[in-house]
Amino acid sequence: MIAAATVSLFVVMMLFCGLLRTLIQRRRTGDSGNRRTLSPRGSLEWMALTVTDIGYLTVGVAGPLAYWLGLPPVSALHHHLVQLLGVVLAIIGIVAAFAAQMSMGASWRIGVDDDERTGLVTTGAFRIVRNPIFTAVLVAFLGLTLMVPNLIAVTGWFCALVGIETQVRRVEEPHLLRLHGEPYAHYVATVGRFLPRLGRLRTRDDVSTDRL
Template sequence: MTDFIRFFIPIYFILFFLVSFLGISIAVAKKIGKNPNVLPKDDSAYALVGLYFKLVLMGLFMYTSLLLLFPDIIMDAFKISVLDSDVFQYIGIALMIFSFIWVIVAQLYMKDSWRIGIDDKLKTKLITNGVFSFSRNPVFLGMTVSLIGFFLLLPTMISLIFFLTGNILIQVQIRLEEDHLLKQHGETYETYKKRVGRMLSLY
């Protein structure tokens, strides 16, 4: 299992970034004629959240690269032994694969409305069908589940920190985006909020 984890985790996150962010962004950019990455680069609090997101991604890339180069050291360093079992590892793999597919499906439903950040210059369509009928934030839900899977597959204090930090940033971003959508769509979004949960609604 060590050799599998060594290669699976870095390849997974590389594919996740290339397909779910870079690939989708390029496709949307061609359709709308602008870069869908609209994270601000000023000194605002929102820009700081975006910077922290980038730092977490850089840290995750470095950590998984070290896992590829020094698997025994990384897997043993700060290990949470109580979670170190084949059962949790298989659950982690399943969650990561499921979340990858879930995120891609959610992005396909968003079509031209896909953005990295808040687009306050162009009104986007409110998507409420498909996976958006189960979650108001299916992409963020998928990202959260992937980090849970990552932690179960590689149960160390460092992967736990990535999960906790990533989840905090995701929750802040969600609330910023929800305030923006409420301003854009008003009563329509308010009705949608009452019908569908922030992360997940089970019927």
């Protein structure tokens, strides 16, 4: 039952935050907003996005399947209240991720195009953290992990975290600094990366040299 619910929530998230958001973007702008195909195979962005996708699939599919086949949960997380918390976090994360995506309007993108200039969004949830979509996604997948808290799901969540961290720190932040210059440098100095006040960068060099 809980494994089926986990997969169902994962599918809902993919439909809303992937398919539906892309269709809305195409209808409003004539463009899907997807720039993933521009990343050469083997590039840093390609690897970051691939690792993230593997993490997503591990949490949303492999973890529940292993749970259904009898893989025992991590003992410290083996409690029905933990699973209930997971359901709550998954739903909150899905709703928050879609809302943050929508708040980007025409600037919403999947991946980076070095030749494209988009507006710098700093309003709404972006006033609190610089990457509210990724924050909400990580919360959602943490919820899915807690629903079927075995080693496969936990490993998948950390895999997604590493992919997202790499994409944000090593691809998107340097790109946005090149694109927006001082306004972005001021933004990263005052707003946290994934959590309020955490991950702020004080200088332009911090953006281009920050590491995991």
